[in-house]
Amino acid sequence: MDTLPDVEPxxxxxxxxxxxxxxxxxxxxxxxxxGRSRAEIVGLIAGFQERCRQGDRGLLLxxxxxxxxxxxxxxxxxxxxxxxxxxxxxxxxxxxxxxAIIAYKQPITKPEIEAIRGVTIDGVLKTxxxxxxxxxxxxxxxxxxxxxxxxxxxxxxxxxxxxxxxxPTLKEIExxxxxxxxxxxxxxxxxxxxxxx
Amino acid sequence: MDTLPDVEPxxxxxxxxxxxxxxxxxxxxxxxxxGRSRAEIVGLIAGFQERCRQGDRGLLLxxxxxxxxxxxxxxxxxxxxxxxxxxxxxxxxxxxxxxAIIAYKQPITKPEIEAIRGVTIDGVLKTxxxxxxxxxxxxxxxxxxxxxxxxxxxxxxxxxxxxxxxxPTLKEIExxxxxxxxxxxxxxxxxxxxxxx
Amino acid sequence: xxxxxxxxxxxxxxxxLLYLIQVNEIDIYDIPIAKITEEYLACLATxxxxxxxxxxxxxxxxxxxxxxxxxxxxxAEELEGEDLPQEDPRxxxxxxxLEYRRFKEAAxxxxxxxxxxxxxxxxxxxxxPPVAEGPLQVTLSELLRAFAAIVQRAPQATALEIAPExxxxxxxxxxxxxxxxxxxxxxxxxxxxxxxTRVMLIATFLALLELLRRGLxxxxxxxxxxxxxxxxxxxxSGGDDGHPA
Numbered sequence: 340m341d342t343l344p345d346v347e348p349x350x351x352x353x354x355x356x357x358x359x360x361x362x363x364x365x366x367x368x369x370x371x372x373x374g375r376s377r378a379e380i381v382g383l384i385a386g387f388q389e390r391c392r393q394g395d396r397g398l399l400l401x402x403x404x405x406x407x408x409x410x411x412x413x414x415x416x417x418x419x420x421x422x423x424x425x426x427x428x429x430x431x432x433x434x435x436x437x438x439a440i441i442a443y444k445q446p447i448t449k450p451e452i453e454a455i456r457g458v459t460i461d462g463v464l465k466t467x468x469x470x471x472x473x474x475x476x477x478x479x480x481x482x483x484x485x486x487x488x489x490x491x492x493x494x495x496x497x498x499x500x501x502x503x504x505x506x507p508t509l510k511e512i513e514x515x516x517x518x519x520x521x522x523x524x525x526x527x528x529x530x531x532x533x534x535x536x
Numbered sequence: 537m538d539t540l541p542d543v544e545p546x547x548x549x550x551x552x553x554x555x556x557x558x559x560x561x562x563x564x565x566x567x568x569x570x571g572r573s574r575a576e577i578v579g580l581i582a583g584f585q586e587r588c589r590q591g592d593r594g595l596l597l598x599x600x601x602x603x604x605x606x607x608x609x610x611x612x613x614x615x616x617x618x619x620x621x622x623x624x625x626x627x628x629x630x631x632x633x634x635x636a637i638i639a640y641k642q643p644i645t646k647p648e649i650e651a652i653r654g655v656t657i658d659g660v661l662k663t664x665x666x667x668x669x670x671x672x673x674x675x676x677x678x679x680x681x682x683x684x685x686x687x688x689x690x691x692x693x694x695x696x697x698x699x700x701x702x703x704p705t706l707k708e709i710e711x712x713x714x715x716x717x718x719x720x721x722x723x724x725x726x727x728x729x730x731x732x733x
Numbered sequence: 734x735x736x737x738x739x740x741x742x743x744x745x746x747x748x749x750l751l752y753l754i755q756v757n758e759i760d761i762y763d764i765p766i767a768k769i770t771e772e773y774l775a776c777l778a779t780x781x782x783x784x785x786x787x788x789x790x791x792x793x794x795x796x797x798x799x800x801x802x803x804x805x806x807x808x809a810e811e812l813e814g815e816d817l818p819q820e821d822p823r824x825x826x827x828x829x830x831l832e833y834r835r836f837k838e839a840a841x842x843x844x845x846x847x848x849x850x851x852x853x854x855x856x857x858x859x860x861x862p863p864v865a866e867g868p869l870q871v872t873l874s875e876l877l878r879a880f881a882a883i884v885q886r887a888p889q890a891t892a893l894e895i896a897p898e899x900x901x902x903x904x905x906x907x908x909x910x911x912x913x914x915x916x917x918x919x920x921x922x923x924x925x926x927x928x929x930t931r932v933m934l935i936a937t938f939l940a941l942l943e944l945l946r947r948g949l950x951x952x953x954x955x956x957x958x959x960x961x962x963x964x965x966x967x968x969x970s971g972g973d974d975g976h977p978a
Contacts, residue, residue: 343614343615344611344614346591346609346611346612346615347591347592349592349593349594350591350592350593350594350609350611350612351594351612351615352594353592353593353594353595354594354595354608354609354612354615354616355594355615355616355619357554357594357595357606357608357856358608358616358619358620359619360856360857367619370618371615371618371619372615390592394543394544394547395544395546395547395550395587396546396547396550397543397546397547397548397549397550397551397552397554398550398551398554399853401853408855409554409855409856410853410854410855411551411554411555411853411854412543412547412551412853413849413852413853414541414543414547415543415547415548415551416851416852416853416854417540417541418540418543418548418551418552418568418569419551419552419555419854421567421568422552422555422556422564422568423555423854426851427851429844429847429848429851430843430844430847432744432840432844433744435840435841435843435844435847436744436836436837436840438840438843439836439839439840439842439843440836442839442843443836443839455829455832455833455836456744456745456747456833456836457745457746457747457748457790457793457794457829457833458744458745458746458790459790475704477702478702486704486708497847497850498843498846498847498850499846499849499850499853507839507842509835509836509839551854554854554856555854555855555856555857557856557857557953629942629945630942633942653939654939655939655942655943
């Protein structure tokens with residue numbers, strides 16, 4: 340590219356965000372806006388977000404899955420929905436539970452997930468792979484070499500996370516070691532109900 | 537839709553134009569912006585175009601094929617091209633299918649792949665060779681001595697396999713088969729039962 | 734038990750157990766096993782009438798409960814080994830319940846995030862971004878699904894040997910183009926004659942793939958799980974009709 344027209348960088352940023360099908364990373368913006376420092380680009384992004392805040396604008400610049408992407412503002416959702424004619428499908432409870440386990444425990448195998456949920460998950464796993472929310476990370480080096488699953492980039496996008504570190508922290512399991520051990524005898528109900536005759 | 541949030545119509549218009557994959561007709565806008573006259577909408581469109589004219593905006597509202605659509609401004613085209621040009625290319629579905637067949641059935645000849653896919657694959661094969669995903673393993677000792685294809689080292693690297701034994705087995709794949717494919721199988725039952733022939 | 738429990742409400746046996754613990758306001762660290770077992774089994778009894786396929790999973794936990802109950806019935810005096818601290822028979826189950834509960838809660842959080850994100854619409858991909866430079870972008874899942882579809886389409890190799898007198902892919906290509914010439918877009922499923930033979934379905938599908946590859950038709954899905962619509966690409970396009978192998 341030799342002689343480039345004189346265009347405001349904000350206009351270029353808007354165009355890039357508009358044409359991209361996936362979140363645009365900072366690196367890509369730097370590459371394309373050649374010669375601008377990271378600080379300048381951060382400033383541009385802030386400027387763009389500022390403009391989006393105006394009431395006559397319908398879009399929002401969000402940071403998700405390691406990049407930036409344009410989306411419609413939540414308050415215009417009713418009209419977009421009407422325009423599209425359909426509501427987006429929600430994931431089932433089973434799918435969400437499975438996804439939560441994979442997100443926090445990855446890499447994890449199917450039997451390990453099933454042990455936690457107490458049910459078989461073939462159908463759910465299929466749905467999640469189909470929707471590209473999870474991906475195959477490899478195989479576990481053990482008998483049977485089961486497939487290891489993890490979350491995908493689409494997972495981050497789907498839930499609006501910048502990266503996996505944004506997953507809400509899991510509630511810690513309170514240690515039950517001492518408490519539970521001493522309580523054996525307090526289970527009075529056992530005797531009663533257990534000996535009906 | 538009962539109670540709608542109070543949103544400026546320009547914001548809604550922007551959102552609709554943004555999410556639409558095809559030019560948005562005046563009729564669609566009227567439908568979605570329920571209760572606004574055509575004159576009002578014409579005014580909105582003019583207002584939107586006016587805003588796009590500002591130097592910090594990268595988009596343009598154009599009237600094409602009986603509708604309105606957002607496009608990037610001509611002056612930002614050099615950057616859009618640069619942005620697009622370095623975009624990772626996706627394999628076509630045909631290429632993917634062919635690659636999958638080669639991965640699992642190697643060494644395999646072109647006619648054998650074509651028999652499975654039911655179409656000629658010259659173009660696809662060329663792409664795969666060019667991208668170093670497959671390589672020529674030799675020739676099959678039969679009439680015509682057709683070329684035998686197999687996957688390359690790049691193939692393994694690309695998908696993150698240590699070696700070919702890490703490829704999921706057919707059984708594992710079948711358990712991940714998409715629902716649509718499953719439906720086909722049940723269609724098969726229908727077809728068999730109702731065998732018209 | 735005054736409450737009515739329907740088992741479809743639960744995501745599995747652990748979910749049901751957590752529910753019983755909650756409605757009975759039981760301390761999860763000190764579960765009265767006999768009472769819970771009784772209630773759990775009562776719930777299973779209602780399930781048996783429903784003959785659910787998942788019954789097996791519920792029965793596994795039922796067996797665990799019964800086993801714990803019987804272990805707890807052994808009087809403490811019989812296990813005299815004083816120096817060894819007695820392991821609570823319930824412990825493993827409690828740990829499983831706690832772990833499951835953590836993920837159940839995490840799933841609720843994801844559910845909220847999902848709802849919030851679903852109000853934000855992004856642009857769908859471009860119709861057909863050409864450009865074939867730079868690194869590849871294909872996920873393993875995509876590759877697998879491509880092959881899974883093939884496997885499903887052709888469980889026995891012969892199914893794909895299109896008999897000479899029967900349907901050919903090129904015929905089907907013409908059929909698809911003809912249909913779309915009359916009406917476009919058409920739902921994906923409308924292109925398939927339900928009464929057709931498997932070979933016919935396969936030929937039609939391959940024809941569709943081939944047309945897509947050649948850019949003569951387009952398929953769009955406006956949202957995940959949504960109906961796939963097939964569009965005629967621009968004008969009549971008749972000229973180059975199929976010549977597959």
